[in-house]
Amino acid sequence: MALSHTHPGAQEAQPVTVLGLESSCDDSAAAIVRLNPDGSTQVLAERVINQNSDHAPFGGVVPEIAARSHAERMDHLAREVLEEAGLGFDALDAIAATAGPGLIGGVMAALMTAKGLALGSGKPLIAVNHLEGHALSPRLVEPLPFPWLLLLVSGGHTQLLSVEGVGHMTRLGSTIDDAAGEAFDKSAKVLGLGFPGGPALEKLAAQATDPSRFPLPRMLAHDKSCNFSFAGLKTAVKRSFDALDAPADADRADLAASAQAAIAAHLAERTGRALDLYAEQNPQGRVLVAAGGVAANRAVREALVKEAEARGFRTLFPPLKYCTDNAAMIALAGAERLRLGITDDLTVPARARWPLDSGAASDDPLLGSGKKGPKA
Structure with missing residues (x-):
């Protein structure tokens, strides 16, 4: 190499x-x-x-x-x-x-x-x-000084990282199966929405009359780590949709809102846990950065800001582009x-x-490993 x-x-x-x-x-x-x-x-x-x-x-x-x-x-x-x-x-x-x-x-x-x-x-x-x-x-x-806590959340990646410098990052948590963006896209596909699914699902969710109508599962409810899981949520959304008899637009909007709320809540819960761990090691670097396409979702942003503010952290979202x-x-x-x-x-x-954190990827690959090394 x-x-x-x-x-x-x-x-x-x-x-x-x-x-x-x-x-x-x-x-x-x-x-x-x-x-x-x-x-x-x-x-x-x-x-x-x-x-x-x-x-x-x-x-x-x-x-x-x-x-x-x-x-x-x-x-x-x-x-x-x-x-x-x-x-x-x-x-x-x-x-x-x-x-x-x-x-x-x-x-x-x-x-x-x-x-x-x-x-x-x-x-x-x-x-x-x-x-x-x-x-x-x-x-x-802005010339943001190191360190900060990063939630990288996109179609292919969902990770929590302590960003200590260029080339120096420590993984606090990662998805054990699917990324949050995939959960958005697959849920959108179930509802018959277009590609890319995330923005389409957010737009439909805004039309909901009962965002809590569908009781979707809380992922990793008994797990105390900072890891994520979205595979079960995708399955639950499909089952909820298949159980509907001739679903109307209102049904689809409510299910979209329920799926979006579940994703945002899971991201916020795990990020809040990571904020606590991060603060113990970095009392001065109280900044949470959320990057990746899913960070553009308004429900996700609001949930993250709430967790950060409760702990005295500033939240920074790079511009959408x-x-x-x-x-x-x-x-x-x-x-x-x-x-x-x-x-x-x-x-x-x-x-x-x-x-980014090769040590964590080797010691705890989470998504398994293959001929080319750990997947995440």
Whole structure:
């Protein structure tokens, strides 16, 4: 495996400008970010192209379709953000790309494009963990000092992490089966809603007249850890819907609201437990960051804010465009690493699995393990 290299005393007293590329799932993205010496950032240009219409007929992301679309778009997106920013490669300090985790065919598109650009321009390459991009995304908004507690909650990931620094994160909890975003999407599919399901389910839930009508289970009710579980909830939503005789729009809205409330309550309960554990070790870092697409859900946000405020924590949600997959967070993570003197060889591999806390993933993989290592 290719190694990262650390160069002492690198780039600390001057701005760092990085081109970032992202293609880990179904959004193709490119961005240029400048990290200033005081920790503030400037997003000089950014582009995101989603593939919703390509995947909607299948009710979910089709990896082969996603990979092909990324491969067709990445070099064009890189050129577009350079033109928008009015910069040439000589103005860049490095080129960063998501190297995992994600759909391997998609990950390869951004990483291979970045390798080609780095080789052609002579600029350093930085392989970024997509999850670290989410973890550092609040620093796109403000120069937030370490540490903070992160709830990473999306279609593919649900984790609680203590973010102590670039490359230094400790897992407090993770899902033992499905991610929260999958629970939203599968519940939406049961109700006959479109893709992506999360926003559609939230919109339908807003029309409910009795949000507590369906008694859905409380997941891991007797478990005292900070882990999550959503597989049982998905099954319960389907059973509740199948038990309805000719369900009307009002029935569907009530069930959508009940499912959303159950997901939000489970996320909030486990996050509250993690806040207590985190506060014992970090009395000064009382900030809860929620990132990932599910963090855009209003019910989830309200539940998290309630838990945080009860414990004296400030809650920070990156803007919606930085909650979902984007390249600005990848460029920022690359800039943060470059400022610490960390770069990668051109032989660095794409990785379908890449845990932020490798020790926890090895000691307690939660989702099992395979030939390529722990899944989470």
